[in-house]
Amino acid sequence: MTIQYKMIEARPAPSNTVGPVAWLRANLFSGPVNTIFTLLGLYLLYLLLVPTIQWALINADWVGTTRDDCSREGACWVFVSTRFTQFIYGLYPRSQIWRVDVTFAVFVGMIAWLMIPRLPFKRWVALATLVAFPVFAYVMLYGGHFGLPVVQTHRWGGLMLTLVLAVVGMVGALPIGILLALGRRSQMPIVKSFCVVFIEFWRGVPLITVLFMASVMLPLFMPTGVSVDRLIRAFIGITLFQSAYMAEVIRGGLQAIPRGQEEAAAALGMSYWMRMGLIVLPQALKMMIPGIVNTFISLFKDTTLVMIIGLFDLLGIVQAALSDSRWLGFALEGYVFAAFMFWIFCFSMSRYSQYLERKLHTGHKR
Amino acid sequence: MSVRSKAHSLGPKPPFWRDRAKRALIFQALLIAAVIAFLLYIIGNTQANLAARGITTGFGFLERTAGFGIGQTLIEYSSQSTYGRTFVVGLLNTLLVSALGIVAATIIGFIVGIARLSPNWLIARLASGYIEIFRNIPLLLQIFFWYFAVLRAMPGPRDSLAFGEVIFLNVRGLFLPEPLFESGFGLIPLAFGIAVVASIALTIWNKRRHEATGKRLPAGWISLALIVGLPLFILVATGVPVTWDVPELRGFNFRGGITIIPEFLALWLALSIYTASFIAEIVRSGIQAISHGQTEAAQALSLPQNLVLRLVVVPQALRVIIPPLTSQYLNLIKNSSLATAIGYPDLVSVFAGTTLNQTGQAIEVIAMTMAVYLTISLLVSMFMNWFNARVALVER
Numbered sequence: 226m227t228i229q230y231k232m233i234e235a236r237p238a239p240s241n242t243v244g245p246v247a248w249l250r251a252n253l254f255s256g257p258v259n260t261i262f263t264l265l266g267l268y269l270l271y272l273l274l275v276p277t278i279q280w281a282l283i284n285a286d287w288v289g290t291t292r293d294d295c296s297r298e299g300a301c302w303v304f305v306s307t308r309f310t311q312f313i314y315g316l317y318p319r320s321q322i323w324r325v326d327v328t329f330a331v332f333v334g335m336i337a338w339l340m341i342p343r344l345p346f347k348r349w350v351a352l353a354t355l356v357a358f359p360v361f362a363y364v365m366l367y368g369g370h371f372g373l374p375v376v377q378t379h380r381w382g383g384l385m386l387t388l389v390l391a392v393v394g395m396v397g398a399l400p401i402g403i404l405l406a407l408g409r410r411s412q413m414p415i416v417k418s419f420c421v422v423f424i425e426f427w428r429g430v431p432l433i434t435v436l437f438m439a440s441v442m443l444p445l446f447m448p449t450g451v452s453v454d455r456l457i458r459a460f461i462g463i464t465l466f467q468s469a470y471m472a473e474v475i476r477g478g479l480q481a482i483p484r485g486q487e488e489a490a491a492a493l494g495m496s497y498w499m500r501m502g503l504i505v506l507p508q509a510l511k512m513m514i515p516g517i518v519n520t521f522i523s524l525f526k527d528t529t530l531v532m533i534i535g536l537f538d539l540l541g542i543v544q545a546a547l548s549d550s551r552w553l554g555f556a557l558e559g560y561v562f563a564a565f566m567f568w569i570f571c572f573s574m575s576r577y578s579q580y581l582e583r584k585l586h587t588g589h590k591r
Numbered sequence: 592m593s594v595r596s597k598a599h600s601l602g603p604k605p606p607f608w609r610d611r612a613k614r615a616l617i618f619q620a621l622l623i624a625a626v627i628a629f630l631l632y633i634i635g636n637t638q639a640n641l642a643a644r645g646i647t648t649g650f651g652f653l654e655r656t657a658g659f660g661i662g663q664t665l666i667e668y669s670s671q672s673t674y675g676r677t678f679v680v681g682l683l684n685t686l687l688v689s690a691l692g693i694v695a696a697t698i699i700g701f702i703v704g705i706a707r708l709s710p711n712w713l714i715a716r717l718a719s720g721y722i723e724i725f726r727n728i729p730l731l732l733q734i735f736f737w738y739f740a741v742l743r744a745m746p747g748p749r750d751s752l753a754f755g756e757v758i759f760l761n762v763r764g765l766f767l768p769e770p771l772f773e774s775g776f777g778l779i780p781l782a783f784g785i786a787v788v789a790s791i792a793l794t795i796w797n798k799r800r801h802e803a804t805g806k807r808l809p810a811g812w813i814s815l816a817l818i819v820g821l822p823l824f825i826l827v828a829t830g831v832p833v834t835w836d837v838p839e840l841r842g843f844n845f846r847g848g849i850t851i852i853p854e855f856l857a858l859w860l861a862l863s864i865y866t867a868s869f870i871a872e873i874v875r876s877g878i879q880a881i882s883h884g885q886t887e888a889a890q891a892l893s894l895p896q897n898l899v900l901r902l903v904v905v906p907q908a909l910r911v912i913i914p915p916l917t918s919q920y921l922n923l924i925k926n927s928s929l930a931t932a933i934g935y936p937d938l939v940s941v942f943a944g945t946t947l948n949q950t951g952q953a954i955e956v957i958a959m960t961m962a963v964y965l966t967i968s969l970l971v972s973m974f975m976n977w978f979n980a981r982v983a984l985v986e987r
Contacts, residue, residue, distance in 0.1 A: 252711065255710065262713075262714050263711060263713050266711070266717055412615070413618065413619050414619075415619040416619060416622060428968075429968040430925070431939070433928045434939060434964065437939070437943050438961070442953055442957055444640070446633045447636060447640075449636070449639050449640055449643055526730065527729070529732060530731060540731060544735065547739070556739045556740040560736045563732055564732055567727065567732065571727035572723060572727045575726075575727065
């Protein structure tokens with residue numbers, strides 16, 4: 226009888242429980258039903274992927290400038306590449322495109338600063354994004370100051386207009402949403418009912434009717450002779466609509482803050498706006514970011530609706546290009562391109578919001 | 592106590608703007624004044640504008656003849672009908688596509704949501720691929736895709752895609768055979784009704800008996816057999832009093848049968864597929880929200896797998912699923928208004944579109960349209976709240 230004082234080296238796991246074969250057996254072929262499902266899934270994938278890849282990549286035409294360069298065996302991306310500038314910038318004058326690029330680069334820089342956790346001065350950058358950037362973007366995109374020629378809004382279009390609409394809707398809706406959410410939680414009955422009616426009204430109607438209203442009723446509401454730019458009308462409609470959704474997100478965040486926080490602040494003698502601005506909102510806003518990103522994604526997708534009131538956002542300008550008599554019959558290519566652009570934006574934003582949710586979810590998780 | 596009252600009497604009375612109750616009153620009075628002033632301003636401007644454009648307000652226009660035709664009508668309608676009738680036709684079309692969309696989206700959504708949790712790696716990946724693709728592409732783009740790139744690109748009636756020589760799909764739409772009921776067919780709905788009532792009675796009786804004695808019949812199977820079997824039996828016994836009106840190619844188009852216009856198909860497909868991707872995520876998170884201990888406890892009681900699902904997981908998951916599901920249904924109904932982009936004759940398209948353009952009664956038309964959507968939203972949330980209250984946890 227010997228006594229062993231050393232740990233015995235662990236033997237390798239049986240070969241049928243590790244490695245790719247075991248993985249396949251556990252995850253794909255664990256039983257007859259599962260095997261049938263796997264085979265069905267593979268067949269479905271084959272049916273979907275093979276024609277798609279052949280159409281979009283293998284048989285596709287990539288280079289050229291006119292319709293004659295299309296062999297019509299697969300997708301003809303020439304349709305997209307010849308109109309790429311138009312799809313991105315609309316009818317913005319070609320010589321002025323750098324202004325859009327600079328604005329966009331500044332915006333990306335600020336958002337990146339806010340998204341990277343390590344960088345300092347977050348509060349000031351956020352404030353600049355909400356206050357200084359809109360002014361900067363207006364001066365850059367519309368012009369009329371500092372020697373920049375004016376570019377009328379009817380020349381704006383494409384992806385640029387989509388982004389402008391979404392960002393304006395967001396920046397405009399955030400303060401209104403905060404006020405509405407605070408009002409909905411207010412003790413004052415009239416303020417509270419006013420906010421409830423306002424929020425529920427805009428949440429109860431489709432965005433299309435809001436845009437219709439903004440485009441046909443807003444001119445009636447203005448003093449006689451005053452006309453509002455079509456883009457401004459869309460801004461107003463989208464901002465009002467979005468602020469109601471934003472208010473609900475913010476209310477959700479406010480409810481997550483324990484009552485004791487506000488009571489402690491009140492015990493220190495802080496006024497209502499100090500309690501909200503210094504204690505409750507900073508804590509709540511952090512929790513709301515995933516919700517705010519999610520409403521931004523739906524707003525981003527909803528901006529496509531402005532084409533119904535005659536603005537040419539990314540989808541609108543693709544749709545307009547499809548009716549060009551020289552390029553009839555390229556609907557699929559146009560839609561696939563637009564869908565790809567929207568998908569990239571929405572998918573990356575939703576991934577970011579999921580990452581935030583995981584990061585903020587520091588408590589116990591089931 | 593004495594200290595407090597002393598402190599109170601010491602200082603002068605606080606000025607009224609430091610008094611919370613008075614401040615609230617003043618603030619609310621200011622809000623009301625601002626809202627009223629804003630409304631008066633708008634109403635004044637609107638009246639001036641309407642007078643300048645020579646538009647008379649009022650709902651008299653609803654009695655006038657519309658003078659345009661509508662591609663899909665559920666009730667009798669012609670271009671001689673009134674604008675009021677147009678409103679009803681549009682409303683019914685909206686309700687039709689919403690109801691069918693909700694049914695399809697729920698079915699697809701539940702299947703994909705459960706597949707997303709499948710232990711089969713490939714199936715789970717396929718389901719999450721479906722969700723990520725369709726959730727992140729704007730609905731309007733999907734509607735355009737189905738309408739312009741798929742259904743409008745179909746061959747003409749002469750080269751239709753035929754499914755078993757009874758169903759045809761071409762650029763004009765989908766053509767289905769229509770059942771024509773002969774006399775004696777009335778018995779079949781009657782049999783169906785009797786079977787449904789009997790099944791409900793059986794379920795209630797079975798539940799009571801189960802609670803009292805612990806014995807239970809397979810009531811689900813018996814009900815299914817009743818509901819399917821009884822009408823089928825009557826159908827065969829009466830000698831199948833149904834003939835099918837199969838669509839036939841005559842001249843340039845199909846005649847007979849049921850025609851489903853491509854606008855409806857595109858809208859219905861896009862709405863169902865898009866909303867289903869959201870419902871799938873709701874179903875997944877609902878099922879995942881049920882703590883693992885619940886399933887394990889149920890298994891420890893040696894309940895079979897189907898009972899674990901039916902008695903433990905699903906009832907609890909439904910509580911989590913129903914509130915967000917309601918808002919998805921409401922979204923679907925509101926999104927059905929995108930019909931106007933492809934010309935499906937829904938409420939927004941025929942009423943807020945064509946009628947508004949012809950009559951110029953912007954305020955009345957938009958107000959009526961918005962009122963309809965608000966009412967629908969309210970009714971659906973009331974129904975779902977009632978349903979939610981029924982399945983909600985009964986807490987002490």
